Structure formats: structure tokens, C-alpha cells
Amino acid sequence: MPRFSPNRFIRWPLSLGVLLFLVLPTLGLSVQSSNAETYSAEEAVSGLTDKEVRAILIDRIAADRETSNPTEEEFNPALIVYRAQKSLGEIRRKLTAIAAAVVDLPGVFPTAWYRLTDTKDGRSFSGFLLTVFVSLIVSALAEFVFQLKTKKSFDKNMNAKSEGARKKAARLGVLGAIGLIRLVLFSTTASAVYLIFFDDSAQDRITFFFYLSALVIFRLALIASSSFYAPEMPRHRLTAFGDDESWFFHKTVVCTIALGAFGFFTCALFGTLGISGHVHGLLLIIVGTVTCGGLVLANIKGRHAIRHDMCHGLENHTVRHAIARALPWLNAVIIVAIWVGLVIAELSDLYVHYGAALLTIGALFALPSLDAILEREALRQFALKHDVAAAVLRTLRICGVFLVMVVIVRSWGIDPLMWADRGLGARVIHGLLQISMTVLLTYIVWQSVRISIDRKIAKEDEAAGGSEHGEEMEIGGEGLSRIRTLLPLLKRTIQITLFAIAGMIALASAGIDIGPILAGAGVVGLAIGFGSQTLVRDIVSGVFFLVDDAFRLGEYIDVGKAKGAVEQMSVRSLRLRHHRGAIHTIPFGEISTLTNYSRDWAIMKLKFRVPFDTDVKKVKKIFKKIGKELLMHPDIGEDFIQPFKSQGVFEVDDYGLVLRAKFTAKPGKQFMIRKEAFVAVQQAFEENGIEFAKPVIRVAVEDDDDEDAVNKTSSAIGAAASTVLSPKGA
Numbered sequence: 001m002p003r004f005s006p007n008r009f010i011r012w013p014l015s016l017g018v019l020l021f022l023v024l025p026t027l028g029l030s031v032q033s034s035n036a037e038t039y040s041a042e043e044a045v046s047g048l049t050d051k052e053v054r055a056i057l058i059d060r061i062a063a064d065r066e067t068s069n070p071t072e073e074e075f076n077p078a079l080i081v082y083r084a085q086k087s088l089g090e091i092r093r094k095l096t097a098i099a100a101a102v103v104d105l106p107g108v109f110p111t112a113w114y115r116l117t118d119t120k121d122g123r124s125f126s127g128f129l130l131t132v133f134v135s136l137i138v139s140a141l142a143e144f145v146f147q148l149k150t151k152k153s154f155d156k157n158m159n160a161k162s163e164g165a166r167k168k169a170a171r172l173g174v175l176g177a178i179g180l181i182r183l184v185l186f187s188t189t190a191s192a193v194y195l196i197f198f199d200d201s202a203q204d205r206i207t208f209f210f211y212l213s214a215l216v217i218f219r220l221a222l223i224a225s226s227s228f229y230a231p232e233m234p235r236h237r238l239t240a241f242g243d244d245e246s247w248f249f250h251k252t253v254v255c256t257i258a259l260g261a262f263g264f265f266t267c268a269l270f271g272t273l274g275i276s277g278h279v280h281g282l283l284l285i286i287v288g289t290v291t292c293g294g295l296v297l298a299n300i301k302g303r304h305a306i307r308h309d310m311c312h313g314l315e316n317h318t319v320r321h322a323i324a325r326a327l328p329w330l331n332a333v334i335i336v337a338i339w340v341g342l343v344i345a346e347l348s349d350l351y352v353h354y355g356a357a358l359l360t361i362g363a364l365f366a367l368p369s370l371d372a373i374l375e376r377e378a379l380r381q382f383a384l385k386h387d388v389a390a391a392v393l394r395t396l397r398i399c400g401v402f403l404v405m406v407v408i409v410r411s412w413g414i415d416p417l418m419w420a421d422r423g424l425g426a427r428v429i430h431g432l433l434q435i436s437m438t439v440l441l442t443y444i445v446w447q448s449v450r451i452s453i454d455r456k457i458a459k460e461d462e463a464a465g466g467s468e469h470g471e472e473m474e475i476g477g478e479g480l481s482r483i484r485t486l487l488p489l490l491k492r493t494i495q496i497t498l499f500a501i502a503g504m505i506a507l508a509s510a511g512i513d514i515g516p517i518l519a520g521a522g523v524v525g526l527a528i529g530f531g532s533q534t535l536v537r538d539i540v541s542g543v544f545f546l547v548d549d550a551f552r553l554g555e556y557i558d559v560g561k562a563k564g565a566v567e568q569m570s571v572r573s574l575r576l577r578h579h580r581g582a583i584h585t586i587p588f589g590e591i592s593t594l595t596n597y598s599r600d601w602a603i604m605k606l607k608f609r610v611p612f613d614t615d616v617k618k619v620k621k622i623f624k625k626i627g628k629e630l631l632m633h634p635d636i637g638e639d640f641i642q643p644f645k646s647q648g649v650f651e652v653d654d655y656g657l658v659l660r661a662k663f664t665a666k667p668g669k670q671f672m673i674r675k676e677a678f679v680a681v682q683q684a685f686e687e688n689g690i691e692f693a694k695p696v697i698r699v700a701v702e703d704d705d706d707e708d709a710v711n712k713t714s715s716a717i718g719a720a721a722s723t724v725l726s727p728k729g730a
Contacts, residue, residue: 087348094278094347098285101278108270108279115273116207131198132208139190143182150178165377171236176227183219187212206272210265217261218254225250228366238373240312245305249298253365256294263287285343292339295361296332303328310368313376324368331364356411363404371397387454391447398443402436409433434509442502446495453491460484485552489569534589538572542588555598555667559591565598598667601641604674605662608681609693612656620646622688623661626680630663636676639669644677656693 117125194208230237231246241249267283270276299306310324311317338357345352374397381390460481504514551557556565557576562584564576576584610619627644631637642664650660661681665673685692 091344091347094281098278098282101282104279105282108275108283112270112273112275115275116203116269128204128207131194131204135190135193135198135208138193139186142189143186146182146185150181164380165238165373168236168238172227172230172233172238175233175236176223179223179226183216183223187216203272207269210269211262214258214261214265218258221254221257221261225254228369239369240309240372240376241305245302245308249302249305252294252298252302256291256298259294260287260291263291281346284346288339288342292335295335295365298365299328299331299335306368310372312372313379314372327368334364335361351413353412356408356413359411360408363408367401367404370400374400387451391451395440395444395447398440402440405436406433431509431511435506438502438505438509442498446498449494449498450491453487453494457484457487460487481552485569486546489546489571534587535572537589538587540589541591542569542572542574545588545591545594550594551596555596557597558595559586560593561590562586563595600667601664602667602670603662603664604670605647605660606674606677606681607650608659608661609653609656610659610690611693612652614657614690616649616657616659618688619659619690620648622684622690623681626677626684627663629680630673630676633676636669636673639666639673641665644673655695 190212195205226232229239229241229246229250231243231250234243234246237246239246264284264287267280267287270280270283306328307321307324310327311321314320338360342352342354342357374393378390378393378397381387381393460483463481504517507514507517545551551566551574553566553569556579557563559576562576562578564578564582564584566574567577567583568575572589573585573587576586578584623644623646630644631640640663644661644663647660647662649657651658661677663670663673663677
């Protein structure tokens, strides 16, 4: 598809020189005017008598009182309706007159051309055009030389690989900065060449700077759009737009802004040429409507791309999806409403905030995409375990929204910090700003606390080595540290406290008296305390259990009715995970006794049955040797607190000697050590010719030749053997 490249359009930029030439004379005139007004006012006051000054002050105070203390008539609904009808009638009359000026529209352009090219003072309009052409050519050459000097840096940034929003933004920022420098260079050169060598008349100067200003706005829009949508730089693109979508928004926005800039400055030039009245207002409305239509088209036709950009990589955000579906239509309605409001303000002879309107519309286009970019980058940082960077990005989102809101409000001429007591609307805005600031500060404090606590939790988990509850953990298990147990509860407490305080401040900022709310909360809490004694008992018991350090997360405990590893705690209960997987939730108030199997160490005792004729001293030596070998084991050696050793003969039963051995290990490690100990004992007994005792049944048979007696005895022996050797219950 054809590319909307800057190489195919005007590439000449605006410079600081143009701004200085345009702004400084205006400032000088305003300062001179202010001085003249001050001087004349001082002269006028000096000529007044005391009586006249007193009368003027009395009239001024009365006027201020009428303004600050409106009478009941001003709030009379009939009076309000009358004034509204009067204003609407005046607007309707002006609109009718402007619509009737359509017949005069064809003659406006020949008249403007005649007045522009009129040569009563002996000047030549063709000479003016030649002057403009020479100025632009010289400026274009200066920009071209600068472009050659920066081509290597430009190409390096264009072709560099970018990973992450920060690097992409840096690349686009460098490219945008190079474009702005070229703009400054060209505009400075053009202004200097024209003003120094070819400045003949005021009308030509106004014409030159009007269209140069329009060109400036066009080029600034081109640079901003190229950096934001990056149609020619997909590898550096921050948004989730495709190539076709980026080119669509880039072309639509830049062409619309160019049309509006040149159109409005042409209307301004017509005003300086004496073309005013209703036909001039009609031209302004036509240009503004076309510009508004282009911006509305960009939102409506690109609504699917906007929704994709806002939700790309954020599929789990259901609220964002709903906002993304409605936002393009809402933006279109807001743009139309802004334009209608500007027209009404113009017709009502009020101050028209064109700059505020442009800023608001720009925020409507850029803010959703910027918010999505920051959220995607925050999620990427979370995935990389960069919690601080993710929190900073999310804080920047809130700060950005708050800052844009403040700037937009101030651009419309509203100062809520100064006008808090001057009207309901101003007070509402003042309250909204206070609430926004409260939310921002609360979020920053919460993120700081959350990151600190999460880092401490991660550090404790790493030090604990990721304790796991395996299948062999019948009882026991190494628990976490005490601070690791308390940190989640502390985190939740701080979160609830911060949100409660922020909610109270927000209600107070909204003008709601929080005194009755606090009193009501106290009464409700008292009622809950009297009516829910069990709940209070559970909470108090839990506090004392934690103070006594009776258990920690991960420890295996027995509370009488249930047992398992402590998996989670709340303010009133704890949750135990049984070693077979079952979960027990137990209120603290129902725990009368608690047995902790995971504190400090665990002792494991093992039994071995050997025949009666076994050499016990030899077995003791074998166990001692096994204990030394287990201490050197690479996997379990460091888990011993006391080594594996023999305890001698524990008991004697019908089948042999019962020998017992024991060892002391870290909690939760005893089961793995037990497996290795059984294997080592079996191998050592086999190597030393020692067998484990087997059940033996001895039957004494009398010397009897009676065949029936022998058969009965054999049957009895078989029944006894089957009883001993068969599984239980067989």
C-alpha cells in the first residue's frame, strides 16, 4: 500500500525563532498596554475627591455582594427558563444569519485574493511569493545539511533491536527529538531569512507567519503521530496496532490536523483582510465541522483496532474489555460535544477555549493506548520478578491520569484550588481532585509496603529452601520462621487499614460528614461484640497463640480433633492440610491443646527383629558403622542432629530379639533418613550373614502309632500356620 511518508510531504519544521518572533512582540505590546492602563488609572484616581472615591468603593462592594450572595430571584425557575430561552433565541438568530451567509460564500475567496494581491503601496505580490519561496528553499537546505549529519544516528536507531517498552520509548524519543531539532533549525532559518532580507509590509508578514504557523502545527502532528503510531517502525511500535491500523490512524489524524490548521489560519487571515461578519463565522464552522468529522471518523472506523490495542495481552481484564468496546463511541460523542460547545460559546460572545479543546481531544486519542502500554509492561516486569519496576509503572499510570485530568481542568479555565467556594461545579471538581490525590497516595504507600513485605517473604522462603510436604510426612515437617508466619497477617492488616483511612478521607473530600459513620461503626462493632462472643473468643485466642509462638506456617500440629501441616491462617481460624490431602479448618477458640511435631528437632526410633542366637555386640558395631556412613551421605548427611545409633535389645518376644536404633534429625527430614537407614541395615545384615527373625511354630507330637492321631496333629499344625502366616482377616 502507498506509504504516508514524510518524504512525500512537506518536511520543513517550526523553530523557536518563529515562536520568539510571534510571542515576544505580543508580550511587548501587552506590557506596554498594561503600563499605559496603569498610568492612566493612576492619573484618573489622583484627580478624584475623597467623596468620589468613597462612592466608587461603595458601589464596588455592593456589586461584589450581589455576585457572591445571589438573591432568591436568581434561583427562580421561571427566571432561569426565561434567561435560557433568551440565550437560545439569540443563538438561533445568529445561526440563521450565518446559514443565510451561504449565498455570500462564493464571493469571499475572490475578495480575499484581491485584497491580498492589492499593490496600492507599490509592492508586488509575485515578489512576496518569491520571497517565501527563497526563505523556504534556504531553510530546506539547512535542514538537509543537518539531516546528512544525523543520518548515521537516525539509521542506527531505526535499525536497532528493541525489547521492552522502555527501550522502544527511548528509540522513538531519540527519533522524535531529531525531528524536533530539524524543525527548530528550519523555522529559525526561514524566519531569519524573511525578516532580515525581505520584510516589506505588515500584511505580508502576517500572511507568512500565519501559514508558517499552520505548517508548524502540521509538522508537529506529523512528528507526534510518527512517534506514537510508528507506522514505518513496527519493531519500535509501543501500541498493539498492526501495520495497516497504524497507517490508518497516522494518515487520518495528520491529514485532519493539517486541514484544520491551514483552514483556521486561512480564516484568521481573512479576518485581517477585512472579511468578517456572518460569512467569516460560516467559514470557521465549516472548517471546524470537517476537522471534527475527521476525528470522529478515526474513532468510529478504527474502533476494533482501539479495542484490540487496549486489551492486547490483558485478556483477563473484563472491565477493560467493556470500556474498550464503549470508548470509541464515547470519544466520538465527546468530540462532537466539544465542538458544539465551542460554537455555542462563540455565538454567545464567551471566551472560546480552543487550546483546551485540542488538549482534551489529544488526551482522548493517546491516553487509552498509553495506559495499555504501561499495564502490559507492568505485567512483563512482574513476570520477570521485577516487582519495583512493575509497581513504578502502575504508579505512573495513576499519576498520568491524575496529571492529565488536572491539566485539562486547568486548561478550561477552572482552578479548583482557588474556586472551591465559588460554585457547586467548582466544589465538585475540587472534591474529585482531592479524592484522586488520596487514591494516588494510598496506592503509592500500599505498593511500597506490599513490595517490602513480599520481598521479605520471598527471602524467608528462599532461606527455608522451599519446604515441601511429601507423601512420607505422616507427622512432622519443618515449619517456616515466625516472622514468615506473621508477615501475611501484617500485610492484610495494613491493607485494610490503608483502604479504610483512604475511604474515610475520600468521603470527607466528597463533603460527607464521617462523624456519624464512625459512630455508627462503633455501635455496630459493639453489637457484634455482644452478639458474637464466639467470634471474639476465636480472634483473641488466635492472638495469644501467635504471641506464644505455638505454631508457624508449614509446621505439623495436632489439635486433638484434627492434625496436619499449617497451610493458612486468618484472624479467626487456621487451615490444616492432612498428610493424606484433607483440609481441616479449625477456629482458634476451639483449640484446647496443641501438639507441635515440627519444632526444633524430631526423634525417629526404628525396630529390628533378629533370631535369638544373634550376636548383639556385632549388631551394635554394624549400626555404628551405618551411622557414620549416613552422616557422609550427600543428600541426608546435613539433616542429622544426632547420628543413627543402636539402643540395644528393646524386648524379647516369641520369635526373637527386638533391637532398637534411633537418630535425631531436623523436622520433616526424618522420613527420608528412615528410608535410607532401612536400606543400609538390610544390606549390612546380608553382608554379615545376619537374618531377620521369622515367625516359627513349634508343635510337640507324642510318639503314637495311631494314624488318626497323626492326622489330627497335622491338621492342627496347618490351621495354626495359616492363622499366623495369613493376612489379618483372611
